[in-house]
Amino acid sequence: MKISVAAEKIFNIGPIPITNSMLTSFIAILILAVAAIITGKNFKRLPTGVQNVLEMVYEMFENLAVEIIGEKGKTYVPLIVTFFLYIISSNWISLIPGVGSIGLNTIENGQKVFVPLFRGGNADLNTTLALALISVVATQFYGISASGIKNHLKHFINPLEIVSEVSKIFSFGFRLFGNIFAGEVLLLVGATILVIMTRQSSALMGIPGGILQAPFYLFEVFVGFIQAFIFAVLSLVFISIYVQHKVD
Amino acid sequence: MDLTKLAKGLAIGLGAIGPGIGIGIIGGKAVEAVGRNPEAAGLVRTMMILAIGFAEAIAIYALVISLIL
Amino acid sequence: METLGINPILLIAQIISFLILLFVMKRFLYGYIQKALEERKNSIKKTFTDREELEKRLTNLEKEQDIKRKEMAALNKKLEAEARKAADEVKKEIVNKAALEGERELIKARERINQEVDNAKKDLAGQAKTLAKTIVERVIQEQISNPDWQKAQLNKSVKDLENNETE
Structure with missing residues (x-):
C-alpha cells in the first residue's frame, strides 16, 4: 500500500493536467452551482428543502459576522458562506464510498501503480492553498477598501506582520489539507488493516474492515464539518481585524 | 540501516504531544467557562473549536512532515 | 514541492474555479437569500409592532369599557335611586290617599253614628215625654178622683197656710 501525498494526474486538457482531486472538486463546484441556480430560479417565500439549508447556513454566518464585525459585516458574508459550502461539500463528497477506491491500475516506471479516479478535493494541497490564498488576499483587499491604502499599510510597519500574513496562507492550507488527507489515510488504514x-487479500476481509471503519467514518463526517467551519470563521476573524481598526 | 521509518514515527509522535496537551487545556478551560457562565455556552463553544483548530494545525504540520519523509 | 504535489498551474486552476463558483453563487443565490432574510426580519418585526399596537388598542378598549361600565353602574344606581324615590312617593301618595279616604270614611261614619244617636235620643225623648205625660195624666186623674187624697191635700194646704201666718 502506497500513500501518495500528491494528487495523481489522470489526463491532460491542453497544457493543464487534470488530477483526480481536481475532478472531485469540479464535481463539488458543479453540484453547488447547479443547486444555487435551481434554488435561485425557484426561490420561494417559504423555504423548503435545499433552499432551507442554504438559507440556514447563510443566516448562521450572517449572525456571526454581525456579532464579530457589526452591521457592516454583512458585506463579507457571501465569500465566507461560499468557503463554507465549497469546503464542506467537497469534504463530504470525498467520504462517498468509491472515492479513493475506484481507479485504474497503470504501469509507471515498470511498476504496477493503482491510480484512484477520484480523490477528496481538499486532500490536495493545490486546492487548499488556493483557498488560503483567496482568503488572505481577500482579507487584504477588504482591509484596503475599508480604511484606504495608506491606513491599511500602517498595519505593516512591523515586518513581522508580513511574515505572519504569509504564514497564514500555509496555516490555512496545511490545516485543511492535513485534516482531510489524514482522515482519508485513517479510513484507508481502518479498511485495510x-x-x-x-x-490475506481476499474480498471477504472487506466486511470486518468496513465495520472497523464505521466509527472513523462518523468522525470524518464531523471533521469535514468542523474544518469547513474553522476555515470560514477564521477568515471572518482575520477580515474583522483589518476592517474594524480605528482610523487615527 | 534505514532510519526513515523511525524518523516518521518520531515526527508525528513528538509533534502530537504539544497539541494533545493544548487541546486538553482548551477543552478543560472551555468546560470551566461554561460551568461558570452557562449563558455563554454558544460563544464559548465557537471559541473552543477555533482554538482547537489552531492547536490541531501544529499536529497536522508534524503529520505532513512524517508523510513526506 | 514535488512530493507535496504543488503545481502552479493546478493552483491557479483551483483559484479560478473557486472564483467562478463564488460569482455564480453571488449572481444566482445570495441576492435572493439576502432579500428573503431581510424581508423575513422585517415581517417579524412588523408582527411584533403590530401585536404591540393591538395590545395597546386592546388595553385602551378595556379601559374605555371599564369607564363605560362604571358609568353604566353609576347610571344604574341613579336610576334605581330615582325609581325607588318615585316608588316611595307613589307609595306615600297611595298611603296618604288611603289615609285621607279612611279619615273621610271615618268622619262620615261618625257623623252617621252621631246622627243616628241623635235620632235615637230624639225618639227616646219623645217617647219619654209622651210616656211621662200619660203617666202624669193617669196619676193626676187617679189622685184627683180620690176623695181621701183630696181631703189630705186640703188639710195640708190649710196647715201650710197656718204655718205661713205664724211665721
Whole structure:
C-alpha cells in the first residue's frame, strides 16, 4: 500500500493536467452551482428543502459576522458562506464510498501503480492553498477598501506582520489539507488493516474492515464539518481585524 | 540501516504531544467557562473549536512532515 | 514541492474555479437569500409592532369599557335611586290617599253614628215625654178622683197656710 501525498494526474486538457482531486472538486463546484441556480430560479417565500439549508447556513454566518464585525459585516458574508459550502461539500463528497477506491491500475516506471479516479478535493494541497490564498488576499483587499491604502499599510510597519500574513496562507492550507488527507489515510488504514495484518487479500476481509471503519467514518463526517467551519470563521476573524481598526 | 521509518514515527509522535496537551487545556478551560457562565455556552463553544483548530494545525504540520519523509 | 504535489498551474486552476463558483453563487443565490432574510426580519418585526399596537388598542378598549361600565353602574344606581324615590312617593301618595279616604270614611261614619244617636235620643225623648205625660195624666186623674187624697191635700194646704201666718 502506497500513500501518495500528491494528487495523481489522470489526463491532460491542453497544457493543464487534470488530477483526480481536481475532478472531485469540479464535481463539488458543479453540484453547488447547479443547486444555487435551481434554488435561485425557484426561490420561494417559504423555504423548503435545499433552499432551507442554504438559507440556514447563510443566516448562521450572517449572525456571526454581525456579532464579530457589526452591521457592516454583512458585506463579507457571501465569500465566507461560499468557503463554507465549497469546503464542506467537497469534504463530504470525498467520504462517498468509491472515492479513493475506484481507479485504474497503470504501469509507471515498470511498476504496477493503482491510480484512484477520484480523490477528496481538499486532500490536495493545490486546492487548499488556493483557498488560503483567496482568503488572505481577500482579507487584504477588504482591509484596503475599508480604511484606504495608506491606513491599511500602517498595519505593516512591523515586518513581522508580513511574515505572519504569509504564514497564514500555509496555516490555512496545511490545516485543511492535513485534516482531510489524514482522515482519508485513517479510513484507508481502518479498511485495510486486517488485510495487512493477516496478509490475506481476499474480498471477504472487506466486511470486518468496513465495520472497523464505521466509527472513523462518523468522525470524518464531523471533521469535514468542523474544518469547513474553522476555515470560514477564521477568515471572518482575520477580515474583522483589518476592517474594524480605528482610523487615527 | 534505514532510519526513515523511525524518523516518521518520531515526527508525528513528538509533534502530537504539544497539541494533545493544548487541546486538553482548551477543552478543560472551555468546560470551566461554561460551568461558570452557562449563558455563554454558544460563544464559548465557537471559541473552543477555533482554538482547537489552531492547536490541531501544529499536529497536522508534524503529520505532513512524517508523510513526506 | 514535488512530493507535496504543488503545481502552479493546478493552483491557479483551483483559484479560478473557486472564483467562478463564488460569482455564480453571488449572481444566482445570495441576492435572493439576502432579500428573503431581510424581508423575513422585517415581517417579524412588523408582527411584533403590530401585536404591540393591538395590545395597546386592546388595553385602551378595556379601559374605555371599564369607564363605560362604571358609568353604566353609576347610571344604574341613579336610576334605581330615582325609581325607588318615585316608588316611595307613589307609595306615600297611595298611603296618604288611603289615609285621607279612611279619615273621610271615618268622619262620615261618625257623623252617621252621631246622627243616628241623635235620632235615637230624639225618639227616646219623645217617647219619654209622651210616656211621662200619660203617666202624669193617669196619676193626676187617679189622685184627683180620690176623695181621701183630696181631703189630705186640703188639710195640708190649710196647715201650710197656718204655718205661713205664724211665721
